[in-house]
Amino acid sequence: MDNPTDNHEILNADGQPNKRRRKKSIVWEHFTVQTVSAGCTKAYCKQCNRSFAYITGSKLAGTSHLKRHIALGICPESRRNQEKNQLALYSPESRTNGTGPPKKRNKVSSGSANIPIDQDRCIHEMAKMIILHEYPLNVVENSGFINFVQALQPQFNMVSSNTIQGDCVALYLREKQSLWNLISGIPGRVSLTLDLWTSDQTLGYVVLTGHFVDSDYKLNRRILNVVMVPCPDSDNALNLAVGSGLSDWGLESKLFTFTLDESVSNETVMGNLRGLLSVRNPLILNGQLVIGNCFARVISRLVQDALGAMSHTIKKVRDSVKYVVTSESHEEKFLELRQQLQVPSTSSLFIDDQRKWDTTYHMLVAACELKEVFTCLDTSDPSYKESPSMDEWGQMETLCTYLKLFHDSANILVSTAYPTANAFFHEVCKIQLELTHAAISEDPLASSLTRPLLEKFDKYWRDCCLVLAIAVVMDPRFKMKLVEFSFSKIYGEGGEAWTKMVDDAVHELFLEYITLTLPEATTFEEVVGNDNDNKTETETETEMPEPDGASLLSSADGFSDFDVYISEISSPLQTRSELDQYLEESLLPRSEDLDVLNWWKVNKYKYPYLSKMACDILSIPVSTVAPDSVFDPVSKKIDSYHSSLKPVTLEALVCTKDWLQYSATEFSNTDVKMGF
Template identity: 55%
Template sequence: MEPMPTENNALVNIEMEPVEPAYLDMQTTPETQPTKRRKKKSVVWEHFTIENVGQGVRRACCKQCKQSFAYSTGSKVAGTSHLKRHIAKGSCPMVLRNQAMDSQSPFSAPSNTGNNDNDVTPVTDQPKRRYRTANAPFFGFDSDRSRLEIAQMIIMHDYPLHIVEHPGFIAFVHNLQPRFDMVNFSTVQGDCIATYLREKQAIQQLIEGMPGRICLTLDLWNSCQTTGYVFVTGQFVDSDWKIHRKLLNVVMEPYPESDSAFSHAVSSCLSDWNIEGRLFSLTINQPLTETGIDSLRSLLSEKNPNILGGQLLLRNCLARYLSNIALEALKSSQETVKKVRDCVKYVKTSESLEEKFITLKQQLQVPSTKTLALDDQTQWNTTYEMLLAASELKEVFSCLDTSDPDYSKGPSTEEWKIIEHLCTYLKPLFETANLLTASTIPTTNTFFHEAWKIQLELTRAATSEDPVISGLTKPMLENFDKYWKSSCLILAIAVVMDPRFKIKLVEFSFTKIYGDDAAGFINIVDEGIHQLFLEYVGSGSGTAKVEDSESHGGAGLSNGAGSAGLSDFDMKEMDRYRCSLRAETVEALVCAKDWLSGEISETPNVCQIECPFYLGYAMDLETLKMTGRLSQAISMWHVKSQRNVTTPPPPAPN
């Protein structure tokens, strides 16, 4: 029965056509795709795409993180709420950029919304409920963690503290995370000091647990304000026989040229780290007056009982002597060296000339495999390598003028002989220096092998009848003899501790060097090893943890090159920015950088003999080899900043 129209409600009889559900528009396939699809108006589709993953199964894929989410399976559609929550977390960089550019939420609905199904209501950046899924880990923002990372970044990379107030840096951080409140200078300075104190506590626990003694290395750095900074680095062995090197203090000295500057720095370090009575050696990278040395001797004698009656209070270093001897030898023949350098420069400055040189070398059938290279005059090892290569190719240089009329005459035959002699006696210095800067840290007894061979070779050469050889090597012997006389005792004791050699190697080497006078020096070594035995046994040094600081002591003083962890300060001058900071801040920044950047550590290969004397003294000797250990081999060659790489040995009695 058809309905009858009324006055107030007129019904129109319209033939209704079936309407497909809206979700069918979103699961179309190539077979069922309609001719016209309704455009998706939800803002989530600015961040997602739809991918077909199987028959009737489609997933929404995030354009930024590429994570996929369920969207539709057959006729069932998951909707977009979970997609909105994914964007609201802030894990997608696109959303963060939109938030930085526009304060409006990326999910805010358009102002001119209509009554359609895809319109969404505005949501806030911080949803009331947080959802986590197994597929999408939650990435929360931690403001405190961000502050810690900024402090560590400034420490590790030597950035100025004022970087947090630079407009460019502020804009960069705000673009990454708008919710982060940028800190100011005072805040980041406090964060850096807090990082330093936290790391210092860990180092303190490590030092308190060391079973042996500690070796200190001192280095002085000047500033633009005429003040100085004494860097104090400690080397020690832990209970697992692992060697540690830590920058302990940076002490500002208003008068670095005074005789008490280093004494004050050492006293501050001993008190700060509570290591009074546990100091084994002290190495200094600075020429000191006798008054300054006596000041340190008095301090060490007061703070620590002396081993071997104070014979370890020294100021010598193998690395410094090697560099000084090599530089003096090169200086004595500087005119001849310059001629060779000019010849090498002539060949190396043009590819065509170098090719011509190589062709001539092949024609002359010179067997040398050396390659010519110009030297760096601030690094004597490169000069030695240049001279060595040129001397092996001297025949080619002598004939080069026949094929190249522009080539000026090179060194004469006599001058080439001088170069050969120079290379001959620089070779042991070069080989020893390479050993000291090898990746594997040499043990203390290794220094004895190298030192006595250099001493013996220079002694023989200085008495040569050839005036060229004797004139070259006598000054070298005089300089090295100063090191040998003050170092042979401690190095010889280290060799005696080596079960492969014991006293026999000392007797053999001393006989070669001293001849009939060797017996007296051998007796000194024998008495020294027995005295050390009594002192270590009496103090109870061994594998047990040190409990009584008064039973430990002994300090060696050597004058060598400085800390290994300061290769960034090759010019030995504090930068102007740090000079403007407080002394406490400078110490915090420099020390924390050393601690955060890692350390040089190695487990030495020692014989685990159950003997308190052997274990105690061997452990202390192992710390000596780290004293002033080079982090980079090139630092040792540098004229402006030589580094100490050897042990602080005691002087042999006259």
């Protein structure tokens, strides 16, 4: 058979050639076509000469099977050529002659190399990469990065740092618009956490984070603003930052409460914030729901105090662990002795990261479980001389008992994506009760260790127990019963006064919600729980109809005037029974996997007012730090590069990184406006 030639004639239904324009598919770089017989045209691979069906009669086979032959490496000649090119790429001789620069690699003809590049999409993805991984903006001007990108895709035109900064800000604005739409549509209120980040330039950055329940009854946490404050120690610094954030997002009428840490608060700051809250929302318990101390930071300070009290013994344990794990021979002797002593522990030794107190706790636990091996290690390894005494091991075990209490409580902030406020009352009660008992213990070590801790924690307990107790009342598994039980254990007979304080606050807050919500609840359907989504405007008309028979038929069902009547005669006293009904009903079986917010979603028609109040309360944050900083003993610090950026650029980078965790942003090359 003759060698195939490049024939671009297509046969028509009669088997006659029909001239077409030259084929543009990249597959024809690798194939030719030839008419074999009347009504039969085949495609031939230029490299291996294999034939493929192309046209049979009036049927066109297409090019998909031809592409697979090349792209999947089915063609043996194509595969061999690619392997040769790859070997040549890594061959020193092919790269350089020994003195000159590396030779350019010959372009390999393949399908992917001819796919047109989407320059805008690539820049968009690069901006996301820089934001998500906190790369400096000038990484795009780094020679190593430029060479790497050019090797991947020579067609890509690298952009400047100013250009990529503009794309990062554009991405920020698009994401901000999406978040604006989400917050604008929520049925409830927004609580704010205020955290203060530091820098080497003595500038402060107030980070405002919003916590709210969306229309699907899911708890959300979003960084809203990063506000640079030149004088972070000023009493007005937080106030100005909060005012700026509220104005930026239009949250003046949606603000519920604040949570901040005592390191950035004092009586003046708290007074200013409570005053701001009372001006915006004068009926929300007169600002009593403001939390002036971050739960994670309180726990971290207690842990640091406990670790500091036993720092000498902890160092001996750390040095012992370091002795074992940093030498293979030492570790082998340790494992041999462990096997001989048949120590049942499955823990592995590791050196802690002293910037994360949970790693110190885990290191001490693992070492204590292997204390018998450490105690006998000097017999098989005479060079080991740092073994703690049995009394010191006992001190470490006592310390770990209380560290576990703190660790388990703080771990709620890490193990749960968005813990609702009801999860913390029981944890705080446990800490208060355990420290109280330990402080008066006959064990001198336990009492001396915990007495200073109790003094510090007791302040947090008294400041925050009301908010946390109100939150747990909104949990249908506990309601007021857990409050009564916990206060009786902590205060004995005096617990009744504490219980009454919580009960009074819950009822007062509920009455305030009725006062705030009643003007909006203009139809009887919303009170009893019917769905008005499908009703017409006439059906929900709230104007009083004319007192004649014809007007009663002006709406679809004739009940709109009855709805107005019910709305007008409904008083706070009558609606108040909604809370009492909830409290009097039986508790739900205690289940750890209960989604409390979803329970309120299911029961929102049964408790229309109470469900709104519950969502706002359950979304109150108890911690100001992000989950990845829960175990950090110090506040977050902005590095020198990011603190050198313009405040608006830094805010865009920090906020967008947070927002991108919750949304799969689709690429868009539409213009984004600054206004909202």
